Amino acid sequence: MKSATSLLNRTLLNHFTGSVFWLSILFLIGNILIQPLALWINSTNIRMRSDRFIPDNPLDMMGGFQLAGGMVYVIFLTVFLFSYKNKESSLDFMHALPIRRERLLSHALVAGLIYIAVPLAITAIILFFERYFLAFNISTMDIIEWFFYSLFVLFVVFAFSVFSGFLVNSGFVHLQLVIIIFFLPVIFWGLNVTVADTLFEGVSTTSSTGNGNDLLSVVVNNTFPIFAVQQMMDGVILWKTIVWLILALVFIMLSYFLYGRNRNENVHSTFNHLWVRNMLVAFLSISGMLIVGLIISFTLPDGLFIFVLSFLIGTTFAYIVVEMSFQGTVRIQREKGSLITTTIALIIFWIIFIVGWNQYVSYVPDEAEIEGVSLNSSWNSSYSSYGGSGGQMKEEYLYISDTEVIEEATQLHREAVEGPSLKNSIEDSDWVEISYRMSDGSHINRRFDNLTAGSAPYQDILTKVNNGKYAKNYDVLYNIESPSEVRLVEITTSGGYIPIEEGAAFVEEYQRAAHQIDEGIPIYMGIGNFSLLSANVEFDNEFYNGNVSIYNPVLLNAINEEQSITSFLNVRNSEEMFVISLGENDKNEFFEDYQKIEPEALITKYDLEEVTGEEKSEILNAIDQGRLNEKGNRILMFHSDAKEWIEPGNAAPTASQEYNIIGIE
Amino acid sequence: MNLETRQLDKAFSRQKAVDTVTLTVTSGTIHGLLGSNGAGKTTFMKLLSGIYKPDAGEVLYDGVPVFENPDIKDDVLFINDIPYFFNGATLESMARFYRSMYPRWSTSRFEQLSKHFNLDVKKPLSQLSKGMKRQASFVLAFSARPKVLLLDEPFDGLDPIIRRQVKNIMMQDIANHEMTVIASSHNLREMEDLCDSVSIMHQGKLLFHRDLNEVKGSHCKLQIAFDTLPDERFYREMGVVHREVKGRVITCIIKGDMKHIEEKVTKYHPLMYDILPLSLEEIFAYEMGEKGYEISNIIVE
Numbered sequence: 001m002k003s004a005t006s007l008l009n010r011t012l013l014n015h016f017t018g019s020v021f022w023l024s025i026l027f028l029i030g031n032i033l034i035q036p037l038a039l040w041i042n043s044t045n046i047r048m049r050s051d052r053f054i055p056d057n058p059l060d061m062m063g064g065f066q067l068a069g070g071m072v073y074v075i076f077l078t079v080f081l082f083s084y085k086n087k088e089s090s091l092d093f094m095h096a097l098p099i100r101r102e103r104l105l106s107h108a109l110v111a112g113l114i115y116i117a118v119p120l121a122i123t124a125i126i127l128f129f130e131r132y133f134l135a136f137n138i139s140t141m142d143i144i145e146w147f148f149y150s151l152f153v154l155f156v157v158f159a160f161s162v163f164s165g166f167l168v169n170s171g172f173v174h175l176q177l178v179i180i181i182f183f184l185p186v187i188f189w190g191l192n193v194t195v196a197d198t199l200f201e202g203v204s205t206t207s208s209t210g211n212g213n214d215l216l217s218v219v220v221n222n223t224f225p226i227f228a229v230q231q232m233m234d235g236v237i238l239w240k241t242i243v244w245l246i247l248a249l250v251f252i253m254l255s256y257f258l259y260g261r262n263r264n265e266n267v268h269s270t271f272n273h274l275w276v277r278n279m280l281v282a283f284l285s286i287s288g289m290l291i292v293g294l295i296i297s298f299t300l301p302d303g304l305f306i307f308v309l310s311f312l313i314g315t316t317f318a319y320i321v322v323e324m325s326f327q328g329t330v331r332i333q334r335e336k337g338s339l340i341t342t343t344i345a346l347i348i349f350w351i352i353f354i355v356g357w358n359q360y361v362s363y364v365p366d367e368a369e370i371e372g373v374s375l376n377s378s379w380n381s382s383y384s385s386y387g388g389s390g391g392q393m394k395e396e397y398l399y400i401s402d403t404e405v406i407e408e409a410t411q412l413h414r415e416a417v418e419g420p421s422l423k424n425s426i427e428d429s430d431w432v433e434i435s436y437r438m439s440d441g442s443h444i445n446r447r448f449d450n451l452t453a454g455s456a457p458y459q460d461i462l463t464k465v466n467n468g469k470y471a472k473n474y475d476v477l478y479n480i481e482s483p484s485e486v487r488l489v490e491i492t493t494s495g496g497y498i499p500i501e502e503g504a505a506f507v508e509e510y511q512r513a514a515h516q517i518d519e520g521i522p523i524y525m526g527i528g529n530f531s532l533l534s535a536n537v538e539f540d541n542e543f544y545n546g547n548v549s550i551y552n553p554v555l556l557n558a559i560n561e562e563q564s565i566t567s568f569l570n571v572r573n574s575e576e577m578f579v580i581s582l583g584e585n586d587k588n589e590f591f592e593d594y595q596k597i598e599p600e601a602l603i604t605k606y607d608l609e610e611v612t613g614e615e616k617s618e619i620l621n622a623i624d625q626g627r628l629n630e631k632g633n634r635i636l637m638f639h640s641d642a643k644e645w646i647e648p649g650n651a652a653p654t655a656s657q658e659y660n661i662i663g664i665e
Numbered sequence: 666m667n668l669e670t671r672q673l674d675k676a677f678s679r680q681k682a683v684d685t686v687t688l689t690v691t692s693g694t695i696h697g698l699l700g701s702n703g704a705g706k707t708t709f710m711k712l713l714s715g716i717y718k719p720d721a722g723e724v725l726y727d728g729v730p731v732f733e734n735p736d737i738k739d740d741v742l743f744i745n746d747i748p749y750f751f752n753g754a755t756l757e758s759m760a761r762f763y764r765s766m767y768p769r770w771s772t773s774r775f776e777q778l779s780k781h782f783n784l785d786v787k788k789p790l791s792q793l794s795k796g797m798k799r800q801a802s803f804v805l806a807f808s809a810r811p812k813v814l815l816l817d818e819p820f821d822g823l824d825p826i827i828r829r830q831v832k833n834i835m836m837q838d839i840a841n842h843e844m845t846v847i848a849s850s851h852n853l854r855e856m857e858d859l860c861d862s863v864s865i866m867h868q869g870k871l872l873f874h875r876d877l878n879e880v881k882g883s884h885c886k887l888q889i890a891f892d893t894l895p896d897e898r899f900y901r902e903m904g905v906v907h908r909e910v911k912g913r914v915i916t917c918i919i920k921g922d923m924k925h926i927e928e929k930v931t932k933y934h935p936l937m938y939d940i941l942p943l944s945l946e947e948i949f950a951y952e953m954g955e956k957g958y959e960i961s962n963i964i965v966e
Contacts, residue, residue, distance in 0.1 A: 011765030015751065093749040095716045097766050098738035264716050265677055 008107060012099070016111035020080050027073040028119035034066040035059065036126045043134040054136045055540060059127070059146045063232040070120075070150060071157045071225055075178050077115060078161035079171045081108050086169050088267045101259050109162065109252070116154045120147055149236065152245065153228040159248035159255075160224070166258040170270050173326065177280075182225055184283060189219040191290035192353070198294065202361030202417065204433055204447035214445060233541040270326055274337055281322050281338040282345035288318020289346075315346065364413050365436055365444055372399025372437040373409040375461060392539055397479035397546075399437045400470050405461065409434055412457050416448040432458050459596075466595060476535055476546025477555075478514045483507035490536040491548065491559065494640070495570050498562045503538070509554045532569065532660050550662060556626040564624045570640065571662075572620055577638035578608040579619065579664070584633070594637075595656045602655040608637070619664060627665045637661045666726050666740060666812040666845055667692050668713065673722035675708055682708040684869035685722070690862065692812075693843035695835070697860035699850060705869040706849040707746065710817045713847060714743035726813065739768050742811035746818040748802035750790040756801050757786040760808065767809035775808035778834070782827070795822040803831050807838065814838075816848040820855060832859060857945040865949065873949070880948050885923055889930065889938040890914045899933055907951045918943065918951050 039058055046054060055061060084090040094104060124147040131138040157178075164177040193215045197203040206214050220226055224244065231237060262272050271277035292314030297307055319342060323332045372395075400406075413434050436444040472478050480486060486503035500506045533555075537544045548555060550569070559568050566572040582590055593602055602608070611619060619636060637659045668690040675683040682705045690696040700706045711717045712724055715731040715738055724731045731737045750759055756779060764770040779786050782800045784793075790801055799822050806814060814835070820828050838844040850856050856863060864874040887903070891913050900908065904921035913936075919926065930938050943951075 009765055011762055015762060019752075089745065089747060089749040092711065092716050092743075092745060096714045096738070096743045098735040098741075099766070100733050100735055263718065264711070265675075 008110060009099070009103075012104075012107045013111055016081060016108050017114060019083075020077050020111065020115055023073070023077055023080060024115040024119055027070070027077075027115075028122055030069050030073070031066065031119055031123040032126060034062045034069060035123055036130050038062045039127070039130065039134060039138075043136065046135045057142050057146075058134075058136050058138050059142055060233060060541075063146070064229045067150065067153055067229055067232060068225070070154050071228075074112075074116060074154050074157045075161050075175060077112055078158060078165055078178075079174050081112050082162070082165045082174075083171055085165075086171055086174075086267070091264060091267050095264055102256055105256060105259050112158055112162070113155070116158060117151060120150050120154075149232065152241065156224060156228075156244050156248040159251040163251040163255045163258070166255050166262060167273060167276050168271055169267050170328075172328075173270050176325070180280065180284070182223065184287070186219045186223040186226075188283065188287050188290075190216060191287055191294070195290050195294055196353070196357045196360075198297070200357050200361045201419075201448055201450055202446045203357070204435075204445040270328065275341075277326060278335075278338045278341035279345075281319070281326065281335075282342040284322045285315055285319040285342050286345060286349050288321065289314040292317050315342075361446070362417055363444075364410055364417060365438065367403070367406055367410055369439050370406050370410070370436050371439050372396065372401040373406050374398040374400070374435040374437070375409065375458070375465065376433040376435070392481055392485065392537075392542055392544065393476075394479045394481050395437065395441075396473060397476070398473060399435075400465060400473055402470075405464060408461050408464070409436075412461060413446065415457065416446075416450055419448075419450045462595075466591070471549060472514065474547045475514065475549055476537060476544055477507055477510045477548050477552075480507055480511070480537065483511060485539050486537055487540060488536075488538040490538075491555065492534050492536060493532065493568055493570065496568065497536075498559060498568070500558055506554065506558065507537075510548075510552055513552050513554045514549065532662070551628050551630040553626060556628070560624070560626060565626065566620045566623050569623075569660075569662075571623060571636070571638050574638040574640070577611050577616065577619075577636060578603065579611050579615075580606055580608055580635050580637065582633050582635065587633075590635075593655070594659075594661065596654055598653065599655040599658050611636075622665060623662070628662060629665045630663045632663050632665055634664050635661050636664045666843075667728075668696075668813065668845060668847065669723075669725045669728070670713070671723045671725070673709070673712060673724065674720045675712055675717055676720055677708075681869045683712060683719075686866075686869075686871045687722075688864060688871060688874060690845060690847060692845050693839055694861040695839065695846040695848065695859055697848055697850060697856035697863040698866060699853060699856060699863055700866035701851055704851075704866040706851075706866055707817055708869075709866065710743065710815050710847070710849055714738075714741060714815050716743070740812035741815065742767070742806050742809050742813070743815040744802050744806055744817065744819060746821065748798050750798070750801075752791075754790055755787050756784055756790060756804065759790065759801070759805055760786070763805050763809050767811065769810040771808055771810055774810070775804065778804040778807055781830075796824065796827065799823055800827060800831075803834075807834055810838070810842065811844065812842070813845045813847070816846065818850055819848050820850075853945050853949070863945070875948070877945070877948075881942055882923065884918060884920050884943050884948065884951070885926065886916065886941040886943050886947060887919050887926065887930070887938065888914065888916050888941065890936040891933070892936060895933055903929055918947065 038061065042054065042058070042061065084094050095101070097104075124143050127138065127143050127146075128140065131143070160181055161174075161178045164181050165174050168174050168177055193203065193205050197205050204214060205216055221230065222240075227240070227244075231241070258272070266272050289311055293307075293311035294314075296310030296313060319339075320332070323335065323338070324330050327333065327335075412432075416432075416434075431447050431449045433445060433447040435446075438444060477489070484504050486507045489500040489503040489506055491498045491500065533548050533550050534545060535548045537546075550556070556565060559565050562568075564572070571577070580590070590606065593605065597605070623636075637655070638661075639658060640660045668688070670686055670688045673683055673686040673688075674681065684705075686709060688696075698706050698709065708717065712719055713731070715724070715734065718732050726737050726741065729737050731741060751762070754762075760772075760775050764772065782804060784797065784801055784804060790798060793801065799819075803819075820831070823831065835844075835846060839846065848856070848859070860877060862874070862876045865872045884906075887905075894910065894913060894915070899905075900917070903917070903926070904919050905917040906920045908915060908917035926940055930940075
């Protein structure tokens with residue numbers, strides 16, 4: 001009953017809640033299926049198979065699906081809750097009632113929030129009781145955190161969805177608009193970067209190093225649905241959460257503002273505000289232009305005329321499709337406003353695009369501001385990470401701070417910037433990436449197709465970097481920031497892998513032992529994706545792969561516990577092996593030759609004799625006993641079967657491409 | 666509750682649907698808003714009900730604006746030409762909703778009226794015929810006991826008996842509670858025996874606004890036959906404002922002193938004569954003709 005003292009009219013609230021009641025039941029069932037039931041199934045399975053992986057917080061297992069489903073539910077909830085404003089009869093009826101629009105909106109919002117919170121609360125209560133019967137632990141705090149985080153995510157989506165609903169007067173377009181608001185920025189930026197990558201030298205779409213902060217990730221990580229799921233997996237970033245919450249509240253306030261301003265008579269128009277429509281048409285047309293233009297320019301031969309033509313066709317195509325969609329008919333009317341807005345937007349877009357990207361790719365940072373440099377190439381990348389942002393690694397990882405290396409890298413960078421462009425070439429699979437870690441903590445990444453991995457300047461730097469003094473920079477285990485967070489380590493070689501369950505303890509010991517390894521001698525680390533040894537490191541939601549040091553005694557012990565070192569390293573089965581004794585002064589020259597000249601030339605130059613028979617057995621036994629020596633003067637060079645197929649180039653292979661080397665006692 | 670609109674404007678895109686309309690309707694009267702399709706009647710009604718915000722001008726009830734004013738809207742109820750009910754609603758559930766919205770709602774009246782119109786309160790309204798839906802909307806409106814009832818084409822789809830019953834209830838409410846009714850229609854005859862005052866809209870403008878009792882008291886129709894047709898002096902003396910001559914029979918509209926018409930007529934020795942009250946259509950024909958409009962262009966039926 002209406003009451004002067006009550007804030008809400010119960011009948012009106014019932015009206016709104018009643019309109020979406022069954023939808024909320026679907027959401028509740030979905031939640032129960034995705035969380036309590038999925039946990040129950042996992043619990044049953046784990047009782048049968050004890051090796052099944054369960055994360056620290058088991059609610060994370062299906063958390064992503066649950067949030068994604070929840071977001072879709074909230075969008076539909078909003079569309080149905082506010083469907084009255086899309087039909088003249090219902091809108092007239094509601095607005096003829098003795099109730100202000102703000103109060104109508106408040107009632108609808110409360111109804112929406114109730115139907116977001118109640119199904120979540122019921123699921124939380126089920127989880128609370130279910131946890132006593134599961135094979136793994138879920139704490140009360142986990143459930144409370146899950147509840148409030150889900151509530152936060154769905155509230156933000158709700159706020160955006162409500163706001164976008166007041167821009168349009170059609171349920172279908174409302175759905176489209178919510179998706180556009182959430183994903184158009186990331187799609188638009190992604191297309192921008194992709195087209196720029198096609199047209200310009202130097203654009204690095206995804207970086208091999210640098211904490212994963214590349215051109216795309218900046219926008220991808222701040223796209224709310226992606227951000228929401230990422231946070232659930234990686235942990236909550238408080239300030240970002242607060243920013244999103246404030247934004248959501250701002251959008252709710254804007255909804256009140258818009259509702260107060262919206263004209264009832266606009267109910268027959270798809271959009272309440274023409275400028276919003278025109279801007280959207282322009283943005284979507286430009287996005288469509290980039291997609292269609294990209295496809296056409298890929299399939300047709302290179303050339304300015306073809307380029308302009310393909311983007312013109314793309315614009316026309318996209319504009320017609322968007323107008324059809326917004327007008328709801330294939331027989332579209334010419335909209336002068338949207339045509340003019342789109343034309344102006346196109347001109348502005350291309351000016352900003354060309355000027356902006358030109359500045360971006362021609363920029364070479366000042367050497368004084370560079371803290372470290374990392375070099376990677378298409379076939380020779382030292383590092384990879386999945387599911388994470390590189391946040392588990394130390395800043396120095398893969399970055400060399402030697403001023404001489406930095407100087408050569410910037411020189412290489414300048415040459416690449418000034419060199420001819422090889423863009424738009426289909427055969428541009430060979431590239432070199434230069435990544436800088438700047439003194440302000442930021443990263444600058446550039447990727448050049450006009451620099452090939454086999455090119456002399458690049459190889460020169462690589463030879464310089466393949467040095468014992470940088471070994472620790474390239475050691476994935478040594479550079480783990482918090483070893484206690486490591487879940488699992490796998491030591492891998494071409495022939496197999498050794499899993500180390502007590503990953504955290506292993507890494508801690510490995511790091512302690514690594515300090516003992518001498519940095520003063522040049523020792524080939526094999527900077528590339530096919531070194532002698534590498535390790536996979538698994539965290540809760542992140543995974544890294546990189547080089548490790550064969551000279552680390554902790555690592556050798558770990559191998560020895562599982563199998564012989566020589567078998568694991570494929571030394572025992574090697575076709576041929578050589579031992580060379582070098583004086584302190586000859587080492588540098590040998591390492592350079594090893595990387596630059598052919599095997600036969602190296603064997604001749606250093607008069608290498610193949611090791612066979614008893615001598616071979618003695619060496620192998622010594623290796624199996626862990627008697628390696630990175631400081632020593634004896635080096636074992638053995639043939640690697642696996643190396644032959646992995647590295648590119650038509651030129652004759654260098655010794656380093658066919659043989660591995662180890663320092664032995 | 667007195668209604669007043671001042672220089673009311675409403676345009677859709679560049680087309681004016683309501684153009685500087687000024688109107689006053691006194692409390693406890695029925696005002697008929699007439700006009701052909703597209704004249705602007707519905708837009709005007711939506712402005713009166715506070716659904717539309719005026720581009721210019723004001724809609725005032727007892728001097729207070731209606732738009733976004735729940736205190737005024739508590740007493741103003743609008744029934745659209747096609748009554749709206751929530752999806753799957755029954756008359757009972759709609760009554761519950763109205764009860765929570767309108768403070769003067771009378772449940773006893775609702776029960777009485779739904780029984781009177783023989784409406785099943787538990788039946789989904791979507792299953793009712795057009796006429797039954799219209800009756801349901803009247804039941805809800807009368808039960809809400811508004812001070813102002815705005816009706817857009819109110820009697821469409823009602824049979825003559827129900828129509829009469831609805832009109833009777835409306836009359837009772839006007840008499841008992843001083844309810845003010847504004848009803849729009851494109852049907853002149855429909856309004857004739859109902860309204861105290863009428864106005865005509867055409868292309869968004871209010872062409873005409875008259876109190877019918879006042880018009881009827883000052884105008885009449887005279888049908889008169891002569892052996893020989895009289896000269897212009899007759900028309901001047903009688904105060905004829907409109908005439909039609911067929912053979913020796915003259916039909917004319919007379920304005921002025923109604924008391925002494927017979928006295929004046931007999932002076933001219935007619936063969937026969939008859940003094941009749943004016944129908945609404947005839948009043949319009951005369952009034953609009955004066956303003957240069959053809960009534961047939963405005964009123965459809």
